[in-house]
Amino acid sequence: MVFSRRAASSLVVYVFLFHLYILHLVDSQCPRQFQCGNLGNLEFPLANSPGCGLLPVDCGAQPNPIIHLDYYPFSPSYEILKKSSPNELFIRSTFLERVLHNNKEICKLFFHLPMPPSPSISISLFPNITLFKCLKDWNYDNEVPNFQEIYGNYDGCDFFDIYYPKSNGSLSPPKDCSVLPLPGNLQYNSDSMDLFQRLGSDCLLKWNVSDDCRNCHRKGGNCTTNMKNEFRCDKGTIGL
Numbered sequence: 001m002v003f004s005r006r007a008a009s010s011l012v013v014y015v016f017l018f019h020l021y022i023l024h025l026v027d028s029q030c031p032r033q034f035q036c037g038n039l040g041n042l043e044f045p046l047a048n049s050p051g052c053g054l055l056p057v058d059c060g061a062q063p064n065p066i067i068h069l070d071y072y073p074f075s076p077s078y079e080i081l082k083k084s085s086p087n088e089l090f091i092r093s094t095f096l097e098r099v100l101h102n103n104k105e106i107c108k109l110f111f112h113l114p115m116p117p118s119p120s121i122s123i124s125l126f127p128n129i130t131l132f133k134c135l136k137d138w139n140y141d142n143e144v145p146n147f148q149e150i151y152g153n154y155d156g157c158d159f160f161d162i163y164y165p166k167s168n169g170s171l172s173p174p175k176d177c178s179v180l181p182l183p184g185n186l187q188y189n190s191d192s193m194d195l196f197q198r199l200g201s202d203c204l205l206k207w208n209v210s211d212d213c214r215n216c217h218r219k220g221g222n223c224t225t226n227m228k229n230e231f232r233c234d235k236g237t238i239g240l
C-alpha cells in the first residue's frame with residue numbers, strides 16, 4: 001500500500017487534532033458546578049463525575065441523590081434530603097433506618113471500619129454518637145474508673161462488644177477498641193436510653209476543605225495523598 005506524502009501528513013494532522021479533542025474532553029470532565037436533582041447546583045468538594053471531587057455524589061439516584069462517604073464504608077451511601085448551606089447537607093442513612101428496626105444488623109456496621117481521615121477535608125455529623133468496637137467479654141472495670149456508669153454496652157454481636165458514651169459529649173475509646181462515629185438521635189436526652197434510641201438515621205453533614213486543598217483546587221490541581229496519607233497536590237489534572 002502506498003500513501004502520498006500529502007495524505008500521510010494530513011493523517012498526522014488529523015491524529016493530532018483528534019488527540020487535542022480527547023485531551024479537551026478529559027480536561028472538561030470536572031465542571032465547576034453541576035445541577036443535582038432537586039438540590040440545585042452543587043460544587044467542589046462534591047462531584048458527580050468520577051475522580052473530580054472528594055465527596056462523590058450520584059445525582060441520578062431515586063428517590064433522592066446519594067452521597068458516598070468513604071469514612072463510612074459499611075453503607076457507601078447516604079440519601080441527600082436537603083442542601084442546608086454551601087458546606088452542609090441534610091442526609092439520611094437508609095441502612096441505619098433498617099438497623100433501628102432490626103438491632104442485629106448493627107453488627108454489620110463494623111465489617112469494614114472507616115478509612116483514616118483525609119488530610120484534604122474534615123467531615124462531621126450533627127448530632128452524632130461514637131460507637132466503640134471492643135474485645136468480646138473484656139472487663140474494663142479495672143482500666144477505666146466508673147466504666148459501667150459512663151459507657152453503655154450492647155453485647156448482641158457474636159465476636160465483639162459495642163460500647164458508647166451514655167451521656168452526650170465525647171469519651172475516649174477504651175483500650176484496643178475501634179471507633180465509629182454515627183448519626184445520633186436529636187430527641188434523646190436521658191442517660192437511661194439504650195443504644196438504639198440514641199442512634200438516628202438523619203443528620204447534618206458538614207465539611208471543611210483544608211486551605212492546602214482549596215488552593216490546589218483553585219489552580220486546577222487534584223487533592224490527593226501519598227502512601228503515608230499526607231496531603232499532595234497533583235498539578236493541573238482537573239482543568240476547570
Ligand SMILES: *[C@@H]1O[C@H](CO)[C@@H](O)[C@H](O)[C@H]1NC(C)=O
Pocket residue numbers: 030050051052222223224237238
Ligand atoms: C484525582 O486523584 C484521584 C486519586 O488519586 C484519582 O482517582 C482521580 O482520577 C484524579 N482525578 C483527576 C481528574 O485526575
Ligand SMILES: *[C@@H]1O[C@H](CO)[C@@H](O)[C@H](O)[C@H]1NC(C)=O
Pocket residue numbers: 123124125126127128129181
Ligand atoms: C460530633 O458532634 C460534636 C458536637 O456535637 C462535634 O464536635 C464532633 O466533631 C462530631 N464528630 C463527628 C465525628 O462528626
Ligand SMILES: *[C@@H]1O[C@H](CO)[C@@H](O)[C@H](O)[C@H]1NC(C)=O
Pocket residue numbers: 168169186188189
Ligand atoms: C445533651 O443533650 C441535651 C439534648 O440535646 C442538651 O439539652 C444538653 O445540654 C446536652 N448536654 C451536654 C453536656 O452537652
Ligand SMILES: *[C@@H]1O[C@H](CO)[C@@H](O)[C@H](O)[C@H]1NC(C)=O
Pocket residue numbers: 208209210211
Ligand atoms: C476549617 O479548616 C481550616 C484550616 O484547614 C480552619 O482554619 C478553620 O477553622 C476550619 N473551619 C471550621 C468551621 O472548622
